[in-house]
Amino acid sequence: MSDKKKNTPKFGFNSFWIYIPIALLFIGLSFFNSGSMGSSDISKNEFTKILNENDIERILVVNKSFAEIYIKEEASQKDQHKKVVNNPFHRKGAPLYTYNFGDLQNFEKDLQEAKVKNDLNFDLKNRERTSFLDSIISFLPFILLIVIWLFFMRRMSGAGGGAGGGGQIFNIGKSRATLFDKDTKVKTTFKNVAGLEGAKEEVQEIVDFLKSPEKYTKLGGKIPKGALLVGPPGTGKTLLAKAVAGEAGVPFFSLSGSDFVEMFVGVGASRVRDLFKQAQQKSPSIIFIDEIDAIGRARGKNSMTGGNDERENTLNQLLTEMDGFGTDTNVIVLAATNRADILDKALMRAGRFDRQIYVDLPDLNERQEIFEVHVKPLKLSDSVNVEFLAQQTPGFSGADIANLCNEAALIAARNSKDSIEHQDFLDAVDRIVGGLEKKNKVITPKEKKVIAFHEAGHATVSWMLEHAAPLVKVTIVPRGQSLGAAWYLPEERKIVQTEQMLDEMCATMGGRAAEKLVFDKISTGALSDLEKVTKQARAMVTVYGLNDKVGNITYYDSSGNDAFVKPYSDSTAKVIDEEISEIIEGQYQRAIKILEEHRDKLTLLAERLLEKEVIFKDDLVKIFGKRPFEKDETTETQNQVTEE
Structure with a gap:
């Protein structure tokens, strides 16, 4: 691709520039559809003056609301009329003046009295006039509402991003899952996941099944439908799913449970259908739904509010896709949650999530392994004792240990040290567990x-x-x-x-x-x-x-x-x-x-x-x-x- 073509600007419909021609069109219509184009508004005194001077040739009452005043040919040469006649916007044959008379009956009565009193000769006619602009203006509020609605819906669907977002309102029912395949390879593997030995064995078997299914099918085994990762926050459930994506070598769809939730009725179920349709087209494949409790909450609770219908419809569609008629495809669903107690019983049963893998807080040996992973990129002094740190941090999750290592590095940098010392890690433990030291707190x-x-x-x-x-x-x-x-x-x-x-x-x-x-x-x-x-x-x-x-x-x-x-x-x-x-x-x-x-x-x-x-x-x-x-x-x- 040449630089010229590459740098060519793209003008899309997401810009407000598209509304400028529309505005110009309305302005043009307002000029060309108006019969009084170029005419001048006059007051009652001015109208009375030109009426008594017998300069008026014809008066046209339009829509019973205002009058268009036509001047006689010989009177148009007077100085008081030349300024309007010579106006470049004045069209020949158009009325010279426009007069808002107020009440029509009083106006006609005054004209008749002046005509008799001053022996005036002019014509008086009434006309109903409509224009294309009037029709547009009558529908203008509805048009503006539609334009504003389309604009905000385009912004909402565009902000969602992901597969199927597309920035268009018509793609709002598409799945927002992020696809990882051969073009977007995940670098995380099981070697990057310290500890979690039991959980890794369970998901490793799923990876092996996808790589060599004949090893299991020759004995009559079937591919598991799904695995649910359950455990406290920060224990590595999402990291384990990333490792599965890196190890499996098959298309991997990743999204959060909240991605199915939308303000429009039926969107969640539509996204579930689209997600499984994409996964089936690329099978064998894996779908990972993080924080599945956003849509998998038990049905029937708090039903009196009526606010759970959309979420329950989404869950029903997910249940159907995971284990219903016509679901014999090589699509495995991985899900993660730290609130398994609130999930629907139908979602937890065998045939949907065949395996529930509990990812617990790491024990002493696993904490030491996690420390060794997180201290690799750090510049440590010889005084650091990883085994002692593992003993000092029981109850810490993998995320807590990662945060502790980073906090120790920040403390060492704050004190202008060349390397991170053992005391920096102990200070980091104090900082995380006890809180920030209040040096300025006044205590008697x-x-x-x-x-x-x-x-x-x-x-x-x-x-x-x-x-x-x-x-x-x-x-x-x-x-x-x-x-x-x-x-x-x-x-x-x-x-x-x-x-x-x-x-x-x-x-x-x-x-x-x-x-x-x-x-x-x-x-x-x-x-x-x-x-x-x-x-x-x-x-x-x-x-x-x-x-x-x-x-x-x-x-x-x-x-x-x-x-x-x-x-x-x-x-x-x-x-x-x-x-x-x-x-x-x-x-x-x-x-x-x-x-x-x-x-x-x-x-x-x-x-x-x-x-x-x-x-x-x-x-x-x-x-x-x-x-x-x-x-x-x-x-x-x-x-x-x-x-x-």
């Missing part, structure tokens, strides 16, 4: 002392309890909304026993217990502690059945249908409230008792905290001695913060 010495004893209370009680999480560090540096924090590394337990929950609650109440013991006053600083222990106590009584008085019963409904239903009586509710209060108060008194036994060490710890602002596990060992319940430090842990 009295408040600072209360905060120090509060955090020392957490540290002391947790150090003395067997099942409480071992402490990592304590700080009274304000971060985010907290004025201080105690950092723990508890075990990642699959099940939790009653003693373990009670010890954790006792350690959480240690902060308020220390305030009460030392100052004989309590403050609002224990809000987050109280919220945490209240949730734990309520879960013990109503969810896990760990309370002797309420018994082995749970009021938890995993289907999520108990939002507006109280599954127990008022008398049971009273018992539940009493048991929750008794559990919390019991652990509070237990914490006070522990602190009374070690009050001297509590005071020493608080004073050191006031001096250094941040103390670590080594400081606690010097004050309390080695913890009698100390476990192997390599045990997988979970990072937890108690904040005020």
Whole structure:
């Protein structure tokens, strides 16, 4: 293609320039369709003057609203008429003046009286006149509404982009899926996905089926219809789908569930049909629908509002396309959501989504693999210990770890370092979990002392309890909304026993217990502690059945249908409230008792905290001695913060 042809400007209908000729056309019509073109409007006094001078040859009343005045040939030579006669816009034979007379009956009466009184000779006629412009003007509001509607619909469909967007209103029912094929190859593969071993095995089998289907069909197996990736946000569901696109080597259609949602009725179902039609034409192929809960929500809920009809129609069409008559095509549907509990039962059944793959938060080894992937492009110092970082970040998703690595790089750059050090990663953990350090927050010495004893209370009680999480560090540096924090590394337990929950609650109440013991006053600083222990106590009584008085019963409904239903009586509710209060108060008194036994060490710890602002596990060992319940430090842990 030559440069000349390549640089040729394109004038499309999306510009407002197209409306300029239309405007000029209206202006031209207004001139050429007007019978009074070039005439001059006159006042009543001027009309009376030329009437009494007998200069008028003919008066034409048009549409009973105004009069066109024609002047006699000999009178047109007068100076008062020459200016209008010589007007370049005045057409010969056209009226010289236009007069708006007001009431027609009074006008005709005045003309008759003047004609008799002054012996005038002129003709008076009435005429109904219509023009093409008048017809256009009568329809002009409707024309303008249509033009504006077309303009905005063109903008809306054009902004949607994607396949089938096309910038035209007539393509609004087309699929907006992004197609990845041999021309737009995805570079992400399973090598780029750290961890997720079980999930990768499941989707790898789908990829193998598409590459070599005879391996499975010779045994009578059928290609799976779909796989649903379920898991918390940031665990790598979309990344896994990208890896499938990179590995499969077949056409891959990617879109979000919200792409089916539109303000027009029937558009969602139309887009579903168009999507599967395109996928069938390029089969074998894969369709990936991210955030499928946007259209896959259970039907029949909140139906009284009438606002779910369009979404339900879209879901019905999706169900039909995935497993209905005439769907024996090599099209596999992958979908991802973190809200599988609200999906429709018909969507979840075998034959549509044959496999539900749970993508969980990474464990210790998987976190280490994810760290190794994300630190590759970073310039690290020799002090960085990836294994230790993996231990310090349990509960972090893959997205959290990527954010942590980036935050560490920003902190190192902010301090003008040549490489990223291990401390930068620890500071990044503090920044992400605890929030931004508030260096300018003004705290009085009295408040600072209360905060120090509060955090020392957490540290002391947790150090003395067997099942409480071992402490990592304590700080009274304000971060985010907290004025201080105690950092723990508890075990990642699959099940939790009653003693373990009670010890954790006792350690959480240690902060308020220390305030009460030392100052004989309590403050609002224990809000987050109280919220945490209240949730734990309520879960013990109503969810896990760990309370002797309420018994082995749970009021938890995993289907999520108990939002507006109280599954127990008022008398049971009273018992539940009493048991929750008794559990919390019991652990509070237990914490006070522990602190009374070690009050001297509590005071020493608080004073050191006031001096250094941040103390670590080594400081606690010097004050309390080695913890009698100390476990192997390599045990997988979970990072937890108690904040005020």
